[in-house]
Amino acid sequence: MEEENGGKPEAEAEGEKRWRFGANKALAAAGGRSIRGTLNKVIACVEETGPRPMITLGNGDPSLFPSFRTTPIAEDAIVEAVRSAQYNNYAPTNGLLPARQAVAEYLSKDLPYQLSPDDVFITAGCAQAIEIVITALARPDANILLPRPGFPMYEARCTFNHVEMRHFDLIPEKGWEFDLDQVEKLADENTVAIVLINPNNPCGSVLKYEHMKEIAKTAMKLGIMVISDEVYDHLTFGSNPFVPMGALGDIVPVITLGSISKRWVVPGWRLGWIITTDPKHILRKTKFVDSIRSYLDITTDPATFIQGAVPQMINNTKADFFNNIIHVLRDSAEISYNRIKDIKCITCPHKPEASMFVMVKLNMSYLDNISDDVEFCSKLAKEESVIVLPGSALEMKNWLRITFAVEPTSLVVAIERLESFCKRHERVEQISPG
Structure with a gap:
């Protein structure tokens, strides 16, 4: 067609404007x-x-x-937060202090140490938590180790941020444990993190503490952080109890991601968190936490009234x-x-x-x-x-x-x-x- 029009693109040959924008x-x-x-x-x-x-x-x-259906405690907390007229304003970029305090206390019950509100960053669901952490890790030539099978939001965010993905296998015959030999072979000097999803989506499995400890030791050996996706925390009904990866934070720095979406059955409320489970403060020393704060300064927050309802939801929901x-x-x-x-x-x-x-x-x-x-x-x-x-x-x-x-x-x-x-x-x- 270009030859027939004297070498010009068809749109120009017909007198149409060639626009300079298009799909990303x-x-x-x-x-x-x-x-x-x-x-x-x-x-x-x-x-x-x-x-x-x-x-x-x-x-x-x-x-x-x-x-x-979610508990009436959660529904009442939302209604009270809205009617109080105290949550019509913008929230701080890292989240309302009472919400961060409530999440810190909630998660600390399963840890050998006490989390501080400063360890908590409130996000618009776990999906935004993934977005923020992957973006904060992105740099030229960086790669992240992802489980196969896994949750494709990680692949999507890596693709968008031009971060190389390297997949290691979960072994079905071993209750979907990590293939740690494969993990070590995949990692190199540009590897920055390994992703763990526990309890697992999509496999419906729960990792044993002994295996989690081996994962932590492997990550420490490689000099990488663990991103622990725990959005299904405590939704377990088998022989293996749920243990948060943050319990091994003294071995390797752990970024824990979670939300109220699954345990309270309110995924549309979009309230999640990023937690630095890192008693040795390695994430702060390496300035990674600064990257999280920088991203929070340029992104949207979860609705303030949802944040306002979180303390009542967490503290008052019955067993x-x-x-x-x-x-x-x-x-x-x-x-x-x-x-x-x-x-x-x-x-x-x-x-x-x-x-x-x-x-x-x-x-x-x-x-x-x-x-x-x-x-x-x-x-x-x-x-x-x-x-x-x-x-x-x-x-x-x-x-x-x-x-x-x-x-x-x-x-x-x-x-x-x-x-x-x-x-x-x-x-x-x-x-x-x-």
């Missing part, structure tokens, strides 16, 4: 890694005129279901509320595991014992006319109106992440539809995986 390719690349983007593509496959309502086992938001949520999750995890393990084409290597998810592996040799996990999820959505997340979104091709934090009756129906789908697409003659 880094944003497009980062957005392509998101869970939301992947799920939206799967949901688009659902037949609008289908005879059955859609059931989503794709994301970790059970707040719409009656069994997972019965938390115990009930755990009870429902435990029952739902049992339903998922026991029913899914009877489906031929799906293998569940580890029974979920925490969070809201389970990772299962597809055996493609049992399936006909389905090429991979993305096609499996797309056809499942179209034929059964059931939504699950393809493992490819988590760097795990031909795996699925299934959310069991839904109403138990809906969960049973969804798994029945999943089983029907698998039977309908079952290969008559099984082919060898090799």
